[in-house]
Amino acid sequence: MKITKIKKARAAKIKKVKDILKPNTRALQKEATRATILNSALQIFSEHGYEGSSTRDIAAHAGVHHALIKYYFENKDSLWRAAVSFLFERQASEMNFAPPGASTKTREGRREYARTILRQYVLYCARHPEHARLMVQESVRDNDRLQWAADSFIVQTSRSAEKFVRLMQREGVMPQGSAPAMVYMMVGAAQMFYTLAPEVRRVWHIDPFDKNVIESHIDALQAVFIR
Structure with missing residues (x-):
């Protein structure tokens, strides 16, 4: 009986450690969605310019709902600045x-x-x-x-x-x-x-x-x- 309790306690500790180390799936998905939007924004802005681009076009290119643009970036200007920041950060890393x-x-x-x-x-x-x-x-x-x-x-x-x-x-x-x-x-x-x-x-x-x-x-x- 005592051995069983020890095994259960050990298993619980292992599970706790795994849960701590396990990546937050939702956070990773959000980051991936954000990166997808930024990459699409770079493509659309580079092809049509700021004035000729719309957040709906960018959302469609990214394959996401238009509401996600506002959720992540508030408006087109914020999205443009985030895309340019992403651009230069990528250049520095590469x-x-x-x-x-x-x-x-x-x-x-x-x-x-x-x-x-x-x-x-x-x-x-x-x-x-x-x-x-x-x-x-x-x-x-x-x-x-x-x-x-x-x-x-x-x-x-x-x-x-x-x-x-x-x-x-x-x-x-x-x-x-x-x-x-x-x-x-x-x-x-x-x-x-x-x-x-x-x-x-x-x-x-x-x-x-x-x-x-x-x-x-x-x-x-x-x-x-x-x-």
Whole structure:
């Protein structure tokens, strides 16, 4: 009898531990739904711009009830800001570039470091063409949303890019010239091939998202910007 009680008590403790460790299914589902809405928002905003997009269109794209938009994000402006935050957070997580290490002390090491940076950026642009499309939509309008995005994310990412350019210029790995201009030339050269993918297909009859085409794009970009 005593052994049975001990076994039951032990089983109860194990169950309690499992319950504590068990993920909150409802919370995970809510997070997954939120992420689905954000991904759909990025697609719709990048294709139609802020004014041309509606929360109903985004809900339909996400396959969720329209009421969930208000539940998670209150209104379209809040959803747009959450989507842009998600966008830049994703970029930061996918582009964790280690700072120059000991291997970059040699010229070839510095060149390899620069090649790695450009390669990873092109790959990011190819994976997420909606990033440039969405930001171009806002940048040409110069509104409060752009100011918020610049203050929250773009200034920081641009300064990081500037720091990279100036370092590579000092080391003789990249061409001399205006650092801001170099940043925009690199960003444009990396992004536009995918941002304008429909045009690329019609004019050049190639798929910019084909693996071999991406590799050729990387090679070309490195050849232009790295000495």
